[in-house]
Amino acid sequence: MRLAFLLYKYFPYGGMQRDFRRFVEECQQRGHTIRVYFIRWQGEPLSGVDARQVPAKGLSNYHRNERYLHWVQADLARDPVDGVVGFNKMPGLDVYYAADSCYLDKALNERGWLYRLTPRFRHFAAYERAVFAADAATEILLISDTEKAKFLRHYHTPEARLHMLPPGISADRRAGPDAAQRRRAKRAELGLAEGEQMLLFVGSGFIKKGLGRAIRALDALRRRGLPAQLYIVGQDKEAGFRRQVAKLGVGGQVHFLGGRDDVPDLLLAADALVHPALDEAAGIVLLEALVAGLPVVVTDVCGYAHHIAAANAGRVLPSPFVQGALERALEEVLAAEENQRCRAAALDYAGREDLYSMHRTGAELIEQLLPAKTGDSGG
Template sequence: MQLAFVLYKYFPFGGLQRDFMRIAQVCQARGHAIRVYTMIWEGEVPPGFEVIVAPVKALSNHKRNERFTAWVQADLAKRPVDRLVGFNKMPGLDVYYAADPCFEDKAQTLRNPLYRHFSRYRHFAEYERAVFSPAVGTDILMISDVQLPLFTKHYRTPLDRFHMLPPGISPDRRAPANAAEVRAAFRQEFKVADDELLLVQIGSGFITKGLDRSIRALAALPADMRSRTRLMVVGQDDAGSFQRLARSLGVAERVQFLKGRSDVPRFLLGADLLIHPAYNENTGTVLLEALVAGLPVLVTDVCGYAHYIEEADCGLVVPSPFTQTTLNKMLADMLNNPQLRQDWKTNALRFADQADLYSLPERAADVILGAAA
């Protein structure tokens, strides 16, 4: 079959983008042709992929999305495909990968009522309705059961159109046999002393991921612990406001910012704890990447995958409603208890051996390809 995948932007370090790539490559490995429509492509093009960067521009994101959709539909009219798979919400999809939360629910609960009178709201509401309306037949690949009741509440989407997927952690995230050697080499490279404690926060979108909360929690540590604790931040985003926050709290020299990179597994093995106090998060793939590497996790309960941290007993989950004081205390307690961190590591690695945290690409391909899989 000829498959077409469509997403607004591809770059190698985004969670949605990495899921897209692995799913498309599984479909390709099963003998199907891959075409990709996007507005931005960063990174290498896999062999055999036809990548089309649509030449569309606009002053606003929603206008650009509309022009992109029209351009793609015009190209598809000339060169039809057997399946159209979207990683962003838009009209005309056969299959939608639901990486983003329910827009309508956020618009009604988190926004001023006046917001719904603006063209931006109308665009995103219309594009979400084009996927979830009972009047269309789009199959929906769900990666978090937290969002499913919100979609059915607002759109009455038939349940048989939802396909719940297991996580899809890449095998290269698992702790290797030489994990101790990798950890030692990493800490030597980044000059992390044996008695220092290393926190990592990994992911693009620093505001949503709660980086401000992490910096405040670091600053709130007791002075002796703070002086030997470092925070490494890895991700694609503008760090300016967070660097200013760190300076204002007196911890600028304890926080290091690094761009998105491909050697994330080394950070997971070299660190002492992953901190992820997100404001909202549909899933939180990095939580499971840390889990399978044996790295304890401190995460807010709004993340779709936070329940795995509790099930594996490999860290702590900050309850809602969030308070900075609670996060501060949990972080200090975790850092102050090396034996408990070792127990969490043991629990995490045991859970990684037993649970299905890996087969998302294969299961997604099954749905996309249907009887042809």
């Protein structure tokens, strides 16, 4: 089949973007011809795809999104494909990969009524409704039971259009026989002394993923006489958080690493992953930590937090969030005996659960669903 994959922006360190790349590669391996539409691309290009950059500009995100969609629709009318697979919510998709959380739920529960009168709200609500409405036609690939419940509550989407995928951890995230050696090497590279505690925060989207909470927790540990180092991996605006670090006086303990390609080794080097997110549809880094044998402290709003609870490999913080609970949880999982227990539990869970087959399963579903829509199984 000829497939068009739609994504507004690509950069190599986002979870959704990494899934986008792996879905494209999986579909290519299965013999399909891939066209990609994007506004901005950062990082290595995809091999063997028809890459079409969309000249969509605007003073606001929603104006840019609308211009992107109009351009893509016109291009597809001139040069049709057998199916359109979207990674952002918009009208006209045959299949949507639901990496983002439910916009309407957030707008109703986290914003005031004035926000819901804005053009921005009308745009994003309409684009989400075009995918999830009961009378829409888009097939939806889901990754979170938590978000599925929200979509069902707000849109009454028929269950037959909702397809739950298993997680899709890359094999290079798994702890191998050289894990101890790689841990020592990375800790030496980072300048960590023997026995010094390393907290790891991974995520592009610092506000949403709770970096401010993590920095405050680090400061609390320091004041309790439990110094640790916090390493921050991700591509986002740092200035406000650097000011927070300076105000708290923990500049010597907080390290902004930017986007990185060595996350597997950082996961092995760390003593705990801290992920106190305010909102997170899934949180693939939680599972990457599990398969690396790294204890996790996470909020229950994350779609994949239930895996941490099922594995008993850390702490899942209940809502509403309490800063002191995060600090106590970190203190507990950093204690030597509990840390080792969590590590063993994580590796045991990673060995017996399917945390790896998302992209193969999703590609199979795309193959099954699209011929039924197009009435043509060729391509």
